[in-house]
Amino acid sequence: MIKQYSEKPYRILFLGETYRADAQTWIKGIEKVSGLKIETMEVDPTGSRILRMLKFLRFWLNILRIKKNEYDFVLAERATSYGFFSLFVPAKVHVVAQQGITDAYPETGFSGIYKRYLQKKVYQKVDLIHAWGEVMVPAMLQSNADPAKILVMPKGMDLTKYAFYDPFKRVINQHAIVTRSLTDVYHHEVILDSVAILKSRKIVIYLTVVGDGNLMEDLKSKSKSLGIQDLVDFKGRISNDALPPLLQRSSIYISVPETEGVSASLFEAMASGCFPIVTDLPGTRAFIRNNENGILIPVNDANALADAIQKFLESAEEYFPAINQNRRYIENIVNLERNMKVIFAKYLEILKSKTEVTN
Numbered sequence: 001m002i003k004q005y006s007e008k009p010y011r012i013l014f015l016g017e018t019y020r021a022d023a024q025t026w027i028k029g030i031e032k033v034s035g036l037k038i039e040t041m042e043v044d045p046t047g048s049r050i051l052r053m054l055k056f057l058r059f060w061l062n063i064l065r066i067k068k069n070e071y072d073f074v075l076a077e078r079a080t081s082y083g084f085f086s087l088f089v090p091a092k093v094h095v096v097a098q099q100g101i102t103d104a105y106p107e108t109g110f111s112g113i114y115k116r117y118l119q120k121k122v123y124q125k126v127d128l129i130h131a132w133g134e135v136m137v138p139a140m141l142q143s144n145a146d147p148a149k150i151l152v153m154p155k156g157m158d159l160t161k162y163a164f165y166d167p168f169k170r171v172i173n174q175h176a177i178v179t180r181s182l183t184d185v186y187h188h189e190v191i192l193d194s195v196a197i198l199k200s201r202k203i204v205i206y207l208t209v210v211g212d213g214n215l216m217e218d219l220k221s222k223s224k225s226l227g228i229q230d231l232v233d234f235k236g237r238i239s240n241d242a243l244p245p246l247l248q249r250s251s252i253y254i255s256v257p258e259t260e261g262v263s264a265s266l267f268e269a270m271a272s273g274c275f276p277i278v279t280d281l282p283g284t285r286a287f288i289r290n291n292e293n294g295i296l297i298p299v300n301d302a303n304a305l306a307d308a309i310q311k312f313l314e315s316a317e318e319y320f321p322a323i324n325q326n327r328r329y330i331e332n333i334v335n336l337e338r339n340m341k342v343i344f345a346k347y348l349e350i351l352k353s354k355t356e357v358t359n
Contacts, residue, residue: 010351011070014040015086016077022264023077024240025155026097029340030075038075042082063088073347079103079122079143080115087125093351096122097130100261101283102139119143127350130343133262135286151346154262156336162244162271164327167320170273175206176252176309177274179243179265182213186257189215189222193302194309196226203310205231207254208246212237247272251316252309258299260284267334270326275319277308287329293322 016023018040027038043055068090075095076086080103083096104115123145131137131152140150180186198205223232253269253276260283269276276294278284288294297304
């Protein structure tokens with residue numbers, strides 16, 4: 001039983017894109033350990049830039065209508081967007097989670113300037129800053145975040161949904177999977193090029209592309225122009241329950257973004273027994289040791305990706321012990337229920353301290 005510090009049940013508001021797997025993990029994890037139902041607010045991301053700006057204006061006005069002390073906690077993703085709006089919610093405790101290695105991205109130009117400004121303001125004012133991994137902490141400290149406000153812990157994942165297939169007891173197949181949104185930062189075109197390169201080497205790879213985004217039609221057209229349309233299956237956006245079986249039938253997980261924080265999709269792949277081939281970034285080096293429990297490749301290099309896939313297929317058995325270690329790592333470090341109990345206890349600790357001060 002969770003002790004209450006008020007007569008009424010806690011009310012929690014989440015600001016963020018609830019369709020995202022990361023957001024759903026956070027929401028459902030807190031709901032499970034707290035026994036509470038989290039309320040949500042978000043902006044429909046579709047439409048032109050001007051239309052989205054108008055939607056955010058209406059979103060902000062709706063936030064300003066929230067009554068004082070209506071919520072005990074407000075949780076928000078990304079300091080430079082929903083995290084900033086969360087400051088206008090008159091909640092007792094404000095929590096923000098950094099989305100990637102930094103939320104001030106891109107780091108150059110006018111966009112980088114105003115995002116760094118917003119990030120600093122948010123980190124100065126909130127009560128708790130989530131770093132889902134150590135790799136996120138430097139950007140927080142550079143934004144003058146109080147180290148005492150930073151909680152470093154992965155959200156975790158529901159391991160009951162992700163069955164692990166021991167590589168020593170399965171047949172390594174030619175199936176690869178990518179589960180990132182179809183936007184520029186994830187460089188799906190590089191993955192398609194690598195499939196075409198392998199085909200030219202008489203190596204057939206069947207690629208499952210999970211996710212949606214503004215590049216869907218362009219990527220479908222590219223697969224046709226490369227002559228690999230029969231090798232690529234674009235699934236679009238699917239439910240969380242439909243994802244585990246697709247991971248379990250795949251031998252290889254591919255992700256080649258140009259920036260990375262702490263990737264829930266990488267954890268899902270590691271839990272399912274997929275061998276990770278990912279770009280060499282601080283966010284991936286935190287979990288993948290090159291040529292041991294995965295392969296790290298340069299950003300935007302289709303030939304290197306093709307070489308890595310071929311290398312794994314030709315010497316898969318060498319990696320079997322590390323694939324088993326990946327699952328054990330997830331079980332030990334990324335357990336949803338255990339981590340969420342610690343995280344929610346921290347929320348309650350902050351609420352109690354603030355309540356005692358006001359009383």
